Amino acid sequence: MKELLRILSKCIVVIMLLSGCTIQFVSKYDDQTDTNVTALQKKFDTYFINLKSEAYPACSYSNHISFYNDAKIQLSGIQVRAKAIPLNDITIKQLESLSLAISDLEKSQQLKDKESSCINPLLIDTDQIMFNSIFTAILKLEIAKKRGEAK
């Protein structure tokens, strides 16, 4: 046991010398990602609140195409930046989940257009909760990347 500890300690010393004494598994905090994801979250929150107060045809997908286009463009910018940052795989996957959720929301609204009706207000509430969960997930990890540093 003592011999094993001795060998382990020597290995750790070698690793420390070679690696510069710190290990990093996750990317550093990016304030642009934080700011841009927060802005996109506000955009969606505003959208859901307005959607709940709209009756057909104001609530129709055709009336909100520009919202979806703007959201996709904003998200694309965030994704491009995220992919440029090393060790950022988890955030990249989270942004993919957000992209797919937006696509599903869009399809859901297109479905309602065929029925000439709006998304059920209870479902709009559910969607708002789910999207906020996605945004919170992304931001929680991003802020944790600060690793206790004052920024």
Next chain:
Amino acid sequence: MSSSLDLAQIGKLGEDMGAAFLSNLKDKVPDIENYAKSEGVKMAQCLATITSLFAAGAIKEDEAKLQLDIQKHAARAILLTIEGLGALAVEAAINAALNVAKGAVNTALGFALI
């Protein structure tokens, strides 16, 4: 002046590194646990809403499937955060243990090699 670590020092070093590692890791667990629990409750409530609306005939199958898909994407994002927080916790714990080793090595050598 000693320029190497004897067996007793190495044993103590191993213990101190282990303690630093575990202490760091334990600090992060409650936050991850609380986050997972609160998001789990939200998921369950949203799932109940979707299924009850479908059961009541208020939404059709294709719409219910899309809503469930949105929920899956949300669940994935949350699980990824838990994975990321876990990775950060392990990273911090390893670095804390390495710092303990760094201190011991420099003390044993008598100068700040690292």
